[in-house]
Amino acid sequence: MDLVKVTCTDGIAWMEIHRPKAMNALTQAVLTELEVEIASLAADLADLRVVVLTGAGEKAFVAGADIREMATMTPAEAAAFSALGHRVLGALEALPVPVIAAVNGFALGGGCELALACDLVYAAENARFGQPEVKLGLIPGFGGTQRLARRIGPMRALDLVVTGRMVGAAEARSLGLCLDVFPADELKSRVQTIAEGIAAMGPVAVRAAKATQARGLDGPLATGNALERDAFALLFATSDAREGMAAFTEKRDPVFQGR
Ligand code: HXC
Secondary structure: OOOEEEEEEOOEEEEEEOOHHHOOOEOHHHHHHHHHHHHHHHOOOOOOOEEEEEEOOOOEEEOOEOHHHHOOOOHHHHHHHHHHHHHHHHHHHHOOOOEEEEEOOEEEOHHHHHHHOOOEEEEEOOOEEEOHHHHHOOOOOOOOOOHHHHHHOHHHHHHHHHHOOEEEHHHHHHHOOOOEEEOHHHHHHHHHHHHHHHHOOOHHHHHHHHHHHHHHHOOOHHHHHHHHHHHHHHHOOOHHHHHHHHHHHOOOOOOOOOO
16 A cells, blocks of 8 residues: 555645656556545544645656556446546545645646646646547547546547647646746746635535535536535534634634534
8 A cells, every 4th residue: 555645644645646657647546545545534524624636756646547557448447447447536526625736747647637637737847738549549438528527628638639749838828737837946846825814714604615516517507506505505504603603703714613
């Protein structure tokens, strides 16, 4: 169990895909270990505020599914592999706290899809995103034909999927694939600062914001607004909301308890 390394400090969990010699490519073993680590975070949520996902080394976030492992798969094995990826990325996306991708190099194929399953994406200047599966005679299989279009729009998404072209960090930002770009040697500290900022907000509110947006996007606006109204109202039953509003009127910093 050393393909995914997790360290958690002050409610911020860093998960690092650790297979640097193969550009952190996703084997079934990596995905299975990632699933175990996500489940263990999900089982102990009380103090968790933010999760950050990154790749080991300086070259790659994740350069895709492991092509050597895929090369001998039967259609049934490929279906199981795709389903495993869907399940693991779904579990990552379903974590109740914001999940940030710190993209420290290549994010190709399954690596780009992994970033798409994260709520917020930040990239190093050397990051390169792409869905190059068509070069292999394949299509994305970990949600790339679905989440990419939802994140950047169908035309931009299909352009990336059918050309297989890689985009650098600046173009990735302009496409909406990442929020911001930092010098490679600053990526971790800049993302840590962003995570600390989120961790300092009302924890119940942060979770409610993520859940309400995600649930609302699946349905019509009126349903989303109804979900929002209920979640907004429920927050008035938390001591955090009382504390947050009291702190504003008393001109002091709030002290949130997470309840
Ligand atoms: C297996 C990989 C790999 C991958 C890199 N490596 N990507 N191994 N699967 N996806 C390995 C290389 O074989 C090599 O190992 C080592 O990592 C370093 O890579 P190099 O190619 O030597 O480095 P470089 O020349 O810098 O090129 C980097 C690269 C290139 C541009 C990222 O490696 C590349 O194009 N990789 C494949 C990217 C890709 O097609 N991804 C999509 C996969 S399909 P050795 O042992 O030779 O040193 C996919 C589908 C998802 O993701 C859905 C599945 C259901």
